[in-house]
Amino acid sequence: MIPELRLRRSVTLVLLLASSVAMSTGQVSREFRRTFAVSLAEPVSLQVDLLDGDLRIAYARDGEVAVSVAAQNASSMDQQSLSTWLVMAQTGNRLEVRERPVVGSQNLKLTYMIDVPYRTEAHTSVRRGKQTITGIMGPVSAETGVGDIEVSYISLEVDAHAHTGNLTFEVVGGRIEARSVQGAIACQRAPQGIKAETEDGDISLAVVGASIAIVKSGNGRIDVGGARGSLVVSTTAGGIHVKAVLREDWRLSSKSGTVHVELPPGSSFDLDAVSDFGDVVIARDDLDKPTGDRRLKQKVKGGGKKIEVRTETGRIAVS
């Protein structure tokens, strides 16, 4: 079965293309490229561990993996150096790309580009640098020390973690787990939802399935549009704004930020909104005014899915 494909499992093509381009500044840019043949019969498993540099993994075509490294400020390096920094190993459809610590490479600006088949799962770690992963089936797990992570057009699950850096997700078919210590998280079109946690940073979600968004400290805000599942949203000092059709229960809480809920006219829902010390402002005809204890609990149009809003000192607005 699939004889031709089996033959292609072995590493067949190794291409070393080194070029140098004199820059007007006198700096030199060098590029190293190596191509590996892979089989269609199995997914490609890609493991990348880098110390310093930007990484881009992207779909290009089936049947091969192409690893390119571009270096700027490389005047002191010979062309061979680039290839010796990287350890690249292939076993069947499993590829490992690892950067080797090299003395004197600190001043270099490195960019790693890995073109892969659609059916690729990627596990990446970059100590310092931006990661972009796009157009593959997944799953994807990506970790950065310092640097942003952008993930888009992934069909299966994504797990991304940055210590200091922003996380961006767009069109992800599977569930997303996103954690950042210092950084914002943005996500669009993730029907299986996201669990987004940041110590301090904004979170923005649009067209997402059942999701959890938590800002653990600081002033980070959470903005949600087009929620298509349940929501659990919490901030400390930052505000919360949710604008969507209510399809599942929502739990929104902030210690001191404003919580603003926007629902289409004619929606039916159960609202339970409590602010310990802030105002509750209603801008809808189908809701009563809040009672004196800054609490509004009401079934609208016969009731429906639950919206629970809590804040200690913040304001609650429903429109």
Next chain:
Amino acid sequence: MKTTGNWLGKGAIATFLCLGSWAFAQHDPGVRGGIQNTGGGLQQHGIPIPHPPLISPHPITGATVNENERKSFEEGIARAGQLEATCDSCNDVTDGSPVPGELDPLFPQIRTNSNGTGARHNADQCFVCHAQPQLGGSGGFIVPNPADPVPQQAENPQFRLVPHRFGRLNVVPSFERQYGPIREVRFKYKLDGTPDGGVHQLWTVRGSTNDPTIPNCALTQPDFEAQLKAGNLAFRIPLQMTGLGLIESIQDREILAHHDATSTLREPLGIAGHPNRSGNDGTITRFGWKAQNKSVTMFAGEAYNVEMGITNELFPTATEEDPDCNGPNKPLPNDVVRTDKDDHDNKAFDNPIHILPDWMQFQVMMRFTDGPGPDPNPSVSAQHGKIVFSDIGCALCHTPQMQTAPVMLSPVLQDRPVNLFSDLLVHHMGEKLADDIIQGQAGPDEFRTTPLWGVGQRIFFFHDGRTADLLRAIRDHFSPRTTKYPASEANAVVHRFNELSPEEQQAILDFLRSL
């Protein structure tokens, strides 16, 4: 005894000659890589069909797609892979979202992730008819029972999958065979005898189990069998979409220059050819079997409406307007630029990539899809065949290479060679291929020189998919003059082909299968 001996001797010689002839008998080596290892054949093994390749870096400058082009390409694959529901709000998962759990979440076969299929249509998904050897290719085979744990052998998706998906009640016409080509039909003439030429969509949405808005739909299909008997059907099979951005980037002057350059060689062989031209601006049209479409944008808009029945800005009215079969809430046109930022159920339309409708994103994807790649290690015979192909005159119409425009907005497209093997002109092909359809300035027996890149992995040949045998395809280029049609312009070249030795004919076949 002497007589008997002579007979035996003659018999032995004849046998030897027959065997010798058999030993050297030229034959089509078949789909490169094998049908089972391409397109839907892979699905049988639980392997997703490969995706369209991103356009390769510019061979001279090294320019690649920029990040916006890349994202548009990826979004385009997601849109083109969508499985369309019929009513405007009954898709199973969010529009354009991958569908986890499917063999390929971007090419779902079981759950819908878009909507808008017309009351009449030929298909409910772009890639279902463009999956050979990879998504975005020509027509091939698809596994008919994708929901079942044991996949059946891949087959023509028009035989079972599309006509009966989601319970739709369609009668499959006899010309859609289980292992035959995907065919759509044009009617040559209307009932009153005047020319028709239009596509008559095969299927209706009657019986759809996933559309509660059309319980009273009672549409019936045209009587295809009666039309078939009357000889009133003209078949068309799907063309590949790969590399179309490169073909679109060829200037008219390049096409005409190649034509002019071969005039002295063509004339003695009776090869003329002429461009099909736009009725609006007079420039050369080049897409489709008769080069009737001007651009990939036009092709995309038309395909969405004609093949899937999805109305759009280019084709804003439906081919079937029966309200019982369109539901009460289906907007018209259906797939349009999305600008409603205040939509509470918004789809992140503030992102420019999400604003474009499916059909338009689909055309962006086509623009940045690479051309079909040839065999990187062609056989000695194939390499020889390339020379013979040119020597006998095939390359006079199947122009091996043209160049894209010198300056374009996208550096990856500009000023690069396109190995299309077509002059992009239409030629008289005579009675044998004539289908009596007139499109623009392409007459009843005229067809565009089909680009041969990718022919090595196509299953069926000619506009009607009449054969899967390349040798027959070559020979069917020959057609003598009749009272109704001129002779085929390919006659002299086919004659030269027939005079080649079997080895040289085989070399041409091997060469073609290397493309």
